[in-house]
Amino acid sequence: MSISTNYLSGIMPDSGQNDEKISAHVAIVGSGPTGCFAALAMLKCIPEVRITVFEARPAPYGLLRYGVAPDHQGMKNVTRQFERLFGSNQVEFVGNVRIGQDLPFEVLQENFDFVVIATGLPSERALPVPVHPGAKIWGASQLLRYLNADPDSDLRTKETVELGDSVLIIGSGNVAMDVARLLAKSDEGFDGSDVDDAAREALAPSKITRITLLSRSPYEQVRWDPSMFKELCSIPGVEVYLDGRRSTERTDTFSGPTRHQRLRVEVFFNQKLREIDLQEDNAYANQITVRTQNGTSDAHLSAESPKTSFRASAVITAIGFEERRIGFGEVPADNVLRAGGCATGRLGNLAENRALAKQTAQLVAAKVGKQSKLTGLAGVAPFLAQTPVSFSDWKAIDEAEVTRARPGRIRQKFTSWSEMSDVVAQTRS
Numbered sequence: 001m002s003i004s005t006n007y008l009s010g011i012m013p014d015s016g017q018n019d020e021k022i023s024a025h026v027a028i029v030g031s032g033p034t035g036c037f038a039a040l041a042m043l044k045c046i047p048e049v050r051i052t053v054f055e056a057r058p059a060p061y062g063l064l065r066y067g068v069a070p071d072h073q074g075m076k077n078v079t080r081q082f083e084r085l086f087g088s089n090q091v092e093f094v095g096n097v098r099i100g101q102d103l104p105f106e107v108l109q110e111n112f113d114f115v116v117i118a119t120g121l122p123s124e125r126a127l128p129v130p131v132h133p134g135a136k137i138w139g140a141s142q143l144l145r146y147l148n149a150d151p152d153s154d155l156r157t158k159e160t161v162e163l164g165d166s167v168l169i170i171g172s173g174n175v176a177m178d179v180a181r182l183l184a185k186s187d188e189g190f191d192g193s194d195v196d197d198a199a200r201e202a203l204a205p206s207k208i209t210r211i212t213l214l215s216r217s218p219y220e221q222v223r224w225d226p227s228m229f230k231e232l233c234s235i236p237g238v239e240v241y242l243d244g245r246r247s248t249e250r251t252d253t254f255s256g257p258t259r260h261q262r263l264r265v266e267v268f269f270n271q272k273l274r275e276i277d278l279q280e281d282n283a284y285a286n287q288i289t290v291r292t293q294n295g296t297s298d299a300h301l302s303a304e305s306p307k308t309s310f311r312a313s314a315v316i317t318a319i320g321f322e323e324r325r326i327g328f329g330e331v332p333a334d335n336v337l338r339a340g341g342c343a344t345g346r347l348g349n350l351a352e353n354r355a356l357a358k359q360t361a362q363l364v365a366a367k368v369g370k371q372s373k374l375t376g377l378a379g380v381a382p383f384l385a386q387t388p389v390s391f392s393d394w395k396a397i398d399e400a401e402v403t404r405a406r407p408g409r410i411r412q413k414f415t416s417w418s419e420m421s422d423v424v425a426q427t428r429s
């Protein structure tokens with residue numbers, strides 16, 4: 001995203017502040033929930049701290065904006081806390097700057113007393129089995145990014161994203177539940193959301209008649225939250241089967257028109273994946289065959305264990321995330337800390353990452369001296385190769401998205417960085 005106006009006036013800390021009073025300059029890399037929770041915690045436990053949150057993208061909040069399901073606005077509302085954070089004159093947002101690419105990591109280390117890395121877990125775990133290269137298989141987070149209007153979703157580069165009539169989801173955690181629910185809901189289920197309607201239309205979920213979830217674990221160890229399962233079961237027109245038996249779970253949480261056609265959602269447990277193949281013969285043109293072995297646990301799987309095949313027109317994987325070390329790799333140093341998923345190797349939910357972020361803030365607090373000798377953001381400004389987006393720039397984008405919301409939606413997100421860039425340029429001129 002290129003913005004030509006000089007950014008410094010929008011971003012640099014208020015010159016009225018007295019530098020002598022600053023106890024520490026802290027840089028946080030990543031403005032997702034972990035980075036924002038860490039900044040909130042530091043404001044509470046480190047007197048006179050100055051915090052700069054660097055974000056690779058023009059829009060803040062990481063997966064809270066581009067991962068968390070668009071029909072779960074209650075969860076997304078956590079951003080209100082973060083808005084208050086960036087309203088503090090002790091905190092700066094520097095968006096559109098990827099550390100390790102637009103700004104060398106060493107420059108941060110030299111100019112800030114502490115650097116907290118909170119870059120999350122950006123890569124989806126790959127399937128550990130042979131996969132036919134022509135099969136339509138996407139990661140769940142790419143699908144969620146697409147429905148959340150992320151300009152960088154892989155699905156945006158595909159010629160066609162229509163899912164066909166039968167979708168198979170590999171995994172049975174909460175992200176798998178999100179995918180099943182978002183594909184099962186009819187249009188009315190998205191009232192009050194910020195779903196990208198064009199993306200939903202392109203996926204053509206109303207044509208789906210069967211969604212199959214393959215769980216590696218047995219039913220007793222399933223990883224979805226009961227509330228997520230209830231939500232799926234209570235969608236009008238959806239019938240849920242567990243290992244072939246109709247689920248008795250039904251609630252009246254949701255009401256509204258039934259889908260155009262009934263949808264069967266099936267969950268099969270104890271399924272160990274063996275391979276994903278593509279049948280291109282006449283009988284099954286472009287049908288994916290997912291082969292599994294069935295056993296009560298890995299230990300009990302043998303060559304004789306029953307083998308099962310599932311057919312699908314598209315496969316979505318929801319088997320977790322892993323870290324891709326970006327730009328700066330390992331940085332062992334006293335003043336560099338990692339927080340959240342990029343520290344633990346597990347993405348975790350918001351509550352878990354808030355707790356981890358608080359711990360990191362306390363570790364920083366324990367090391368802070370009386371007065372910083374460094375200059376923080378002012379020191380790195382000359383090294384910035386990319387023009388940053390300030391928090392007020394972001395607020396202009398935010399407002400424009402809310403203003404152009406369609407009826408029944410709370411916002412219509414921009415699906416390209418250039419549209420956001422135009423809004424920023426107009427607001428600054």
Ligand SMILES: Cc1cc2nc3c(=O)[nH]c(=O)nc-3n(C[C@H](O)[C@H](O)[C@H](O)COP(=O)(O)OP(=O)(O)OC[C@H]3O[C@@H](n4cnc5c(N)ncnc54)[C@H](O)[C@@H]3O)c2cc1C
Binds near residue numbers: 057119178339341349
């Ligand atoms: C599909 C999906 C649905 C979810 N739903 C829920 C839910 O309903 N409830 C719940 O509690 N949790 C949910 N989660 C989990 C939740 O999203 C995570 O707990 C949370 O987003 C992790 O926060 P984070 O800040 O560690 O990482 P992220 O949210 O990934 O944020 C990391 C940020 O760092 C930035 N970054 C990366 N590299 C750099 C760099 N080099 N320089 C600058 N910035 C960089 C990224 O752009 C990003 O903004 C869901 C996750 C997914 C994938």
